[in-house]
Amino acid sequence: MFKRLPILIATVTALGLLVGLLAACGNDGSDREGSNMMSDMSMGHDMDMSGRDNSPSTRPPAEGAREIQVVARSFAFEPSEIEAKVGEELAVSLTSADITHDFVIDELGVHVQADKDAGETGGVRADTAGSYTYYCSVPGHRTAGMEGTLTVA
Ligand SMILES: [Cu+2]
Structure with missing residues (x-):
């Protein structure tokens, strides 16, 4: 790889x-x-x-959003679990400890990308309670372990 x-x-x-x-x-x-x-x-x-x-689905975080610092590395997210309330605005601030990674939640249209020297912050909000999987869409990374769970209640 x-x-x-x-x-x-x-x-x-x-x-x-x-x-x-x-x-x-x-x-x-x-x-x-x-x-x-x-x-x-x-x-x-x-x-x-x-x-x-550059996925068009990355949107800037809403004003007053709660910032969640996420560090991506080969091959894990830190943290691998995030909790939020229904309808809560989050600002996922993604940085990478090594190579290019991204943070994708298909159900919520979230795509935040970080290169080694350039992080990105994207808005995340779930209006329905449930468990949402976030993962890295770089080929091979998800299966290598780059997955986490956003729990919305
Ligand atoms: Cu990755």
């Missing part, structure tokens, strides 16, 4: 450069319409890539 990630990033970067080069070549030899098509294609490519990192 650890050894493959840099290779993947390098491959993606190389592909991006290749697309850029192709677009530049197309610019030289073709008319404006052709080059627009090329840039549209590479824009779509970029959007797909960023869509993975």
Whole structure:
């Protein structure tokens, strides 16, 4: 897992450069319409890539939200259990102790991401009592143990 990630990033970067080069070549030899098509294609490519990192479901915490500090590391969350009241506004402040991790609760549309040097804070609120599982969506991390439970009562 650890050894493959840099290779993947390098491959993606190389592909991006290749697309850029192709677009530049197309610019030289073709008319404006052709080059627009090329840039549209590479824009779509970029959007797909960023869509993975920046989920639109991350929302800023509500004013007065209770801050919950969560530290993500390979491969656990600290704490692994969070309690909240029904309708309570939480501000989950995620930091990472090592590599990129995220904090996802599918049922609540929560996605907070933290890189090693850049944390993120996201608003969390459950209007229905119950147990909600939070996990890290980086491939392999959840099965390695990056799971926790938000209990709302
Ligand atoms: Cu992770």
